[in-house]
Amino acid sequence: MCAMSRRTLLRSGLGGYLLAPWLSSSVIAAQAGRNNPAGENIPDTGAVAAGLTSGEIVLGMSAAFSGPSRGLGIELYRGATAYFTEINQRGGVRGRDVVLKTYDDGYQPDPCVENTMTLMLQDRVFTLFGYVGTPTVARILPILKKFQDQKTYLFFPFTGAQPQREPPYGEFAFNLRASYLQETAGLVDNFMALNRRRIAVFYQADAYGRSGWAGVRKAAKAHGEMIAGEATYKRGTKFSGSMRMQVEILQKAKPEAVICIGSYAACAAFLRDAVDLGLRVPIANLSFVGSENLLKMVKQGRSDSRRYTDLLVNSQVVPSYHDTSIAAVREYRELIRQHNPQAPRELLKEEYTPFPYSFVSLEGFLNAKLMVELLQRLGDHPQRSDLESAAFSIKNFDLGIGEKISFAASRRQGLQRVYYTIVEDDRFITLDNWEQRFS
Amino acid sequence: MNIQKLFQKTLFGIFMLFGLIGVSTSILCIYTVDTHLSKEYENNSKGIAKTIADSSVDIILNRDLSVLQSLIDQFVEIQGISYIYITDESGEFLAHTFVPGIPDQILSSNPFHMDTVERHLPGVGDFVEVGSPILAGVAGTVHIGMDTGFIALKIQRAVGQQAYLISTIFIVGVFAAIWFVNLAAKPIETLLAYAVKLARDREQGISQGDKILARKDEAGQLARLFLYFAELNEVENSSNATAEGNV
Numbered sequence A: 001m002c003a004m005s006r007r008t009l010l011r012s013g014l015g016g017y018l019l020a021p022w023l024s025s026s027v028i029a030a031q032a033g034r035n036n037p038a039g040e041n042i043p044d045t046g047a048v049a050a051g052l053t054s055g056e057i058v059l060g061m062s063a064a065f066s067g068p069s070r071g072l073g074i075e076l077y078r079g080a081t082a083y084f085t086e087i088n089q090r091g092g093v094r095g096r097d098v099v100l101k102t103y104d105d106g107y108q109p110d111p112c113v114e115n116t117m118t119l120m121l122q123d124r125v126f127t128l129f130g131y132v133g134t135p136t137v138a139r140i141l142p143i144l145k146k147f148q149d150q151k152t153y154l155f156f157p158f159t160g161a162q163p164q165r166e167p168p169y170g171e172f173a174f175n176l177r178a179s180y181l182q183e184t185a186g187l188v189d190n191f192m193a194l195n196r197r198r199i200a201v202f203y204q205a206d207a208y209g210r211s212g213w214a215g216v217r218k219a220a221k222a223h224g225e226m227i228a229g230e231a232t233y234k235r236g237t238k239f240s241g242s243m244r245m246q247v248e249i250l251q252k253a254k255p256e257a258v259i260c261i262g263s264y265a266a267c268a269a270f271l272r273d274a275v276d277l278g279l280r281v282p283i284a285n286l287s288f289v290g291s292e293n294l295l296k297m298v299k300q301g302r303s304d305s306r307r308y309t310d311l312l313v314n315s316q317v318v319p320s321y322h323d324t325s326i327a328a329v330r331e332y333r334e335l336i337r338q339h340n341p342q343a344p345r346e347l348l349k350e351e352y353t354p355f356p357y358s359f360v361s362l363e364g365f366l367n368a369k370l371m372v373e374l375l376q377r378l379g380d381h382p383q384r385s386d387l388e389s390a391a392f393s394i395k396n397f398d399l400g401i402g403e404k405i406s407f408a409a410s411r412r413q414g415l416q417r418v419y420y421t422i423v424e425d426d427r428f429i430t431l432d433n434w435e436q437r438f439s
Numbered sequence B: 001m002n003i004q005k006l007f008q009k010t011l012f013g014i015f016m017l018f019g020l021i022g023v024s025t026s027i028l029c030i031y032t033v034d035t036h037l038s039k040e041y042e043n044n045s046k047g048i049a050k051t052i053a054d055s056s057v058d059i060i061l062n063r064d065l066s067v068l069q070s071l072i073d074q075f076v077e078i079q080g081i082s083y084i085y086i087t088d089e090s091g092e093f094l095a096h097t098f099v100p101g102i103p104d105q106i107l108s109s110n111p112f113h114m115d116t117v118e119r120h121l122p123g124v125g126d127f128v129e130v131g132s133p134i135l136a137g138v139a140g141t142v143h144i145g146m147d148t149g150f151i152a153l154k155i156q157r158a159v160g161q162q163a164y165l166i167s168t169i170f171i172v173g174v175f176a177a178i179w180f181v182n183l184a185a186k187p188i189e190t191l192l193a194y195a196v197k198l199a200r201d202r203e204q205g206i207s208q209g210d211k212i213l214a215r216k217d218e219a220g221q222l223a224r225l226f227l228y229f230a231e232l233n234e235v236e237n238s239s240n241a242t243a244e245g246n247v
Helices: A003-022 A025-035 A070-089 A109-122 A134-146 A180-193 A207-222 A244-252 A264-276 A291-299 A327-339 A359-376 A384-392 A434-438 B005-062 B065-075 B148-204 B218-246
Strands: A056-063 A097-104 A127-129 A199-204 A229-233 A257-261 A283-285 A312-316 A419-424 A427-430 B081-087 B093-096 B117-121 B125-134 B140-147
Touching (some): A097 A359, A109 A127, A180 A257, A180 A312, A180 A434, A207 A257, A244 A264, A264 A283, A359 A384, B005 B065, B005 B125, B005 B140, B005 B148, B125 B148, B140 B148
Parallel strands (some): A257 A283
Antiparallel strands (some): A312 A419, A419 A427, B081 B140, B125 B140
16 A cells, blocks of 8 residues: 555544544444445444454554564464464354454554554554564554553564553553563573673664663673673664674673674674674574574575574574474464465565474464454454453463463563573574583 | 956956955855854754653653663654763663764763763764753763764855855856946947047048037047047147248
8 A cells, every 4th residue: 555545544544533522423334334345244233343344353463574574574474374364264253254454564663653553543453463573562552552542452562572561551562472571581590500691782773672681781780790791783784784893892892692682684694793703602682583584594505504503592482383292383383384374465575485484473373372362252242442351361371382371450461481492403492401502 | 258458457356356255255154054053953952862861760760771762762863963872870871872882982981971072983973962961860861962074064055055156146246247347348449439530530631420429428528529629739730830831
């Protein structure tokens, strides 16, 4: 959809919203019917629930489908779509198909804000789902507060940052994954246990990077240490970019471990240059990095890729997709194989070859599974206003990964566990023994 | 186009005057734009620093630092602002916009120094830095760096526009002066030609019937005077000849 027409529609949507109290319900229903091609299916029950017809529940997603971080949005979408497709083929959620309305924000805050306004005011989706990134999500939280009477929530964003986990915006979001504070604390604790006390941070110069930096700082302080050194890069940096200056800055700090808070292209470039310049210390990445994409870039055109990955450790917020002893992993692998979902063609500006399986798509799959459970709990007449209570009704729920999920007013994060992975035989496996690997 | 020798000094004077006006106006313009723009940017930056300082209090005390980073990331998009950094009460950097890292010069500076300072950051550029305390300094400080290169570019543009205008006026003025000089010199040329013709005609005994004698301007008056003096001279010459014959 072109920017101009979207702006025009956005204005009409905003106008409709502002004028809503003065319009009769029939006018609002007619407006909803115009905006929704399936408007004729709207049940004749008086009030029209947004993002809902007798045949569909529409969820809104803004994510990176273009740019150097597009692998994150595409993989997350693929995982979620695999599960939604399966549910829809089985008859949907109480007779309604789950439809994912997607927009590309390129992992940039301003387009994400625009997409969110479009999803909320023009598309009038039922709720927001599966957003990608901290700088993007941090900017749309005030929109949710501004339109809080619409009861639109953000479900299961792909970010572990704090803004959507704490006041004043925490009440408008539900998270599934563990936080960056938990991921960074886990990494720092393990490095400290190995007596690697000088920890440096390489991070993206934005809200995401700062969130991870703050996590490392807090965890290091708990051990009586400070961050030994830090270097930054600009969001959107490509793998072809040089990270020589960043490596040199960190080398001066003589670190015993480096924690990277970034996305795969920049972190792969840093890993490449760090190894090439002789920085031989463990280099850790957070779950957001997109592990498979990082590994693919590092391996590209190299016969000796092992020397780039033997000191690499990535934290994850979902279990390994190789571990088929886990029920949800088996289900994920089966549905991904069966449906082989692809990214929305209209959003793809650059070529992207998806991975058969990935941590990010597994997370998308688990997000979708929990979302469907939540929608089921809304009953036959879903209302946005019931979303929060439906989420709070989830207690000790098992997604099939062996960790129970509960939500409450003071608990808006489902999973708490952090996993650690290393590269063996060109694939990520679970790290069991830190001492053996990094001592 | 012939410029008469009589007016060459006048033209030179006009060139000199225009040159003087051009140079002095440009110098005044550079000074005024430089002073005003620098002051304006400094004041704006101080205002932004104070705004960030005021809105940072709640974030620093109650919220995640990613919110603070998100805040300064939005301000650093403003044209002319190159970097922002925030320190806590101990001087530790809580958020900043430096890539690939915090420059050594800033790391070694005193963050509680609030006066405007000029900084040269090797490999980065020249900056004017302003500061503002957060909660009177007990919660930290905010510093904003403005790119002096950006201000210089603005000055260059303003001066360039001024120079362009003056050059245009100068060129138009030169052509206008040449045209006016020629216009003023034309009656003199006619008069000169008449005087030459009068002398030749008198020599050959041809009577006068020139149009110039009918003109009512200074050239006509001078022509009639020349004719008068020529005729007077002829009368004197013929009287002298008669007198000599009588002798």
